[in-house]
Amino acid sequence: MKSLANGARRLPTHHVTIRVPWHDSGWCGTVCARPLENTSCLILPRIGAGKRDEAETRCATKQLHELSGDDLPPCVGERVSFMAPFDLTRMMTHPYVEAYPDTHGHFVPTRFVQPARSAACVPFQWMLRKKVEGDSRNGEIGLAERLQIGWIPDREPTIRNRRGEEVETDWVQERDNQLALLDTFFGTLRPEESLCFFYAKRTPLSEQSRRVIVGVGRVTSIGEATEYAYNGQNPPLRCMLWSVTLDTQFGQDSKMAFFFRMGTCLRFQSTARSPTQRNSLHSRRMSTLRRIPTALNC
Numbered sequence: 001m002k003s004l005a006n007g008a009r010r011l012p013t014h015h016v017t018i019r020v021p022w023h024d025s026g027w028c029g030t031v032c033a034r035p036l037e038n039t040s041c042l043i044l045p046r047i048g049a050g051k052r053d054e055a056e057t058r059c060a061t062k063q064l065h066e067l068s069g070d071d072l073p074p075c076v077g078e079r080v081s082f083m084a085p086f087d088l089t090r091m092m093t094h095p096y097v098e099a100y101p102d103t104h105g106h107f108v109p110t111r112f113v114q115p116a117r118s119a120a121c122v123p124f125q126w127m128l129r130k131k132v133e134g135d136s137r138n139g140e141i142g143l144a145e146r147l148q149i150g151w152i153p154d155r156e157p158t159i160r161n162r163r164g165e166e167v168e169t170d171w172v173q174e175r176d177n178q179l180a181l182l183d184t185f186f187g188t189l190r191p192e193e194s195l196c197f198f199y200a201k202r203t204p205l206s207e208q209s210r211r212v213i214v215g216v217g218r219v220t221s222i223g224e225a226t227e228y229a230y231n232g233q234n235p236p237l238r239c240m241l242w243s244v245t246l247d248t249q250f251g252q253d254s255k256m257a258f259f260f261r262m263g264t265c266l267r268f269q270s271t272a273r274s275p276t277q278r279n280s281l282h283s284r285r286m287s288t289l290r291r292i293p294t295a296l297n298c
Contacts, residue, residue, distance in 0.1 A: 002222075004187055007150020007180030014188040015195040016246070018119050020082060020214065021047055021075045022200045027214070029084025031059045031073060041075055043202040050074035064088055082119040082198060082248070083215075089113050092241055094228050096159075100167070103157050103237050110229045112241060118223070119196065120243040123185045127172050127242055129156075132181065143181070150180050157237050175227065175238035182225050186244050194219040196248055217248030 004010060022040035024032045032038045035056035042048040056073050064076060065086050072090070073080075081088055092112045096104040114120050125131050126143065132151055134142025144151035155174040159167050172178055188194075198215040206212065223245035227238065 004183040005179035006176065007152070008183035008187060009147055009149055011147065011184060011188045013190045013193055015197065016121065016189060016219075017197045017199060018079060018082070018121055018246075019044075020119075020198050020200055021078045021080050022203050023075070023080055025061070027080060027083045027198075029064050029081040029086060029088070031056055031062050031064070031067075033061050035060055035073075040200070040202040040204055041078075044075075044078055046077060047074045079119040079121070079198075081114070082117070084116060086116050087113055092226075092228075092243075094239060096169075100159050100161060103159050103173075104239075106230045106232055106235045106237075107228045107239065108231055110226065110241065112226055112243065114245055115223070115247060118245040118247045119198070120245050121186075122242045122244075123182070124242075126181045126185050127178070128170055129172055130170070132172060147184065149184050151177055173237065173239060175240055178240040178242070179225060182240065182242065182244060186222055186225075189219050189222055189246070191219055191221055196246060219246050219248065221247040223247070 020027060021044050022038060024034055024038050035051075036053055042051065051074055055071055059067060059071050059073075063086070064072060064081055064084065065088050069091060076088070076090065090112050091109040093109050094104055094107040097107050112120070130142075132143050132149075133153070134140045134145060143149060151172075155177050157173055159169060159173070161167050172181060196217045196219055197213055198217070199211040199213050201211060202209065203212050203214075225244055226241045228241060230238070
């Protein structure tokens with residue numbers, strides 16, 4: 001069992017739910033076969049804002065690791081390739097580099113490798129300061145106090161924009177604080193014990209808007225957190241990427257993982273003649289969802 005960062009807590013074992021966008025070819029590391037017909041993925045804001053029809057049509061069915069960075073579809077950042085049989089490398093840029101150069105301008109594009117059959121998970125809720133600190137005015141206890149995590153507010157930087165005005169951000173910024181939170185979250189996942197439940201928010205299989213499970217796998221290994229690369233020595237701030245990879249057994253051992261056969265589901269949906277028939281598959285999936293044990297969310 002790996003050691004934890006200073007301030008992190010070793011908590012009981014949990015499972016994890018991981019959101020993925022709908023894909024028309026099974027999340028195996030390709031661009032959709034018919035990108036223009038896939039509107040279900042647009043419910044995710046990053047995809048809705050960044051989808052480029054011309055580029056995706058030109059690259060339809062191509063494997064993601066064969067594309068240039070400019071041609072990668074935005075769904076790559078939403079774990080669309082969790083069943084890909086190959087590694088996928090991306091260059092990650094800190095989102096505050098341009099807006100806040102005094103504190104973040106030294107960060108440079110950072111290489112991030114996602115191993116084959118893995119998902120890059122981001123515990124967004126755990127990186128929100130209001131969730132970490134809580135709100136004493138409303139009687140809300142934060143994660144740091146409730147779980148006794150070594151979060152130190154004084155580590156957080158004072159951030160100013162290009163006009164020199166002090167600004168508040170919603171997110172935890174400082175490396176050691178981030179590591180304490182990340183290691184506590186991912187430390188609850190145990191290889192060969194914890195399960196990953198992959199779900200989509202919208203699919204073409206149902207008119208209902210509830211989550212739909214598309215696959216379940218066992219966590220086999222947990223990646224290390226990656227630090228943003230930076231120029232110079234003794235920078236004013238160091239930060240971690242929030243993405244940590246979880247490896248599963250998808251495509252390797254059918255006893256360890258399963259996913260829903262999308263071709264079968266789509267054929268069922270296309271031949272259904274009534275709303276009751278169209279929603280029956282979704283209802284069966286929801287009965288499975290209700291039996292899921294307590295899980296953390298990514």
